[in-house]
Amino acid sequence: MNLSVLDEQKFHYCCQLLVQQSQQLKDGWCWETVTSSDEGYLKKIIVRTVVIGSRLMWNHESSRTSSSFHQKQEDQMCETENLNAEADGDDEDDGLCTFSESRSLVLQYEYHIVYSYSYSTPVLYFRAFSLEGRSVSLEDMWRSVHPSLRLSLQKNRLSTISLQEHPLLGQPFFMLHPCRTEEFMRPVLQDQLRPMNYVLVWLSVVGPLVGLDVPLKYSTQLHLPG
Numbered sequence: 001m002n003l004s005v006l007d008e009q010k011f012h013y014c015c016q017l018l019v020q021q022s023q024q025l026k027d028g029w030c031w032e033t034v035t036s037s038d039e040g041y042l043k044k045i046i047v048r049t050v051v052i053g054s055r056l057m058w059n060h061e062s063s064r065t066s067s068s069f070h071q072k073q074e075d076q077m078c079e080t081e082n083l084n085a086e087a088d089g090d091d092e093d094d095g096l097c098t099f100s101e102s103r104s105l106v107l108q109y110e111y112h113i114v115y116s117y118s119y120s121t122p123v124l125y126f127r128a129f130s131l132e133g134r135s136v137s138l139e140d141m142w143r144s145v146h147p148s149l150r151l152s153l154q155k156n157r158l159s160t161i162s163l164q165e166h167p168l169l170g171q172p173f174f175m176l177h178p179c180r181t182e183e184f185m186r187p188v189l190q191d192q193l194r195p196m197n198y199v200l201v202w203l204s205v206v207g208p209l210v211g212l213d214v215p216l217k218y219s220t221q222l223h224l225p226g
Helices: 008-025 061-065 069-087 138-144 147-155 181-190 198-210 216-221
Strands: 030-033 040-052 056-058 097-099 103-116 121-130 161-165 172-176
Touching (some): 008 030, 008 040, 008 103, 008 198, 103 198, 121 181, 121 198, 138 161, 172 198, 181 198
Antiparallel strands (some): 056 097, 121 172, 161 172
16 A cells, blocks of 8 residues: 555545544544534543743734734744843833733634545644633644744644644634645655554654644554555
């Protein structure tokens, strides 16, 4: 079985194996079938504490509403400049941005793995809620990502986080864009002497970017049976 290209049948096979492994490890993955449809997706719900990083409060309305990667990079530069100014004892206010305090939140995350017919790859959809049921904004989702991973996300379009409609549920979800998934998966899979579980290998790469860790015990089950 050539898993360097993932068709729908192979996707379902890989998902079936992942669910079986998850049940053995008590890791929480299950398969959800869409009502009145043959389609479905992998689903996992976890509760974890996250630290929402310092917010950059911009004085210009256009800056507050921008969500492009260029704006995010400018935010990083602004943060660095402010820290340097504080270290130098410079109290001058440049009128660009200030900080609000970081805060810890207990959130319930819901992750879905859905097959993309357009890209022939799995796609990770996710959303998060506070324990009171308040949904997390895209801004706070970005700020919940660890700073070192956040910089990687900003530099790599493979991992762009955006707010999209879930293709099977029609509800708003965050999504990791799949445009370069095949590009980074092909060399990983083709270098193997034995076929590997595409979905599990892919998940081990993209999951940690958005707080979804894959237990090391899965590493003994990366290869397909046979």
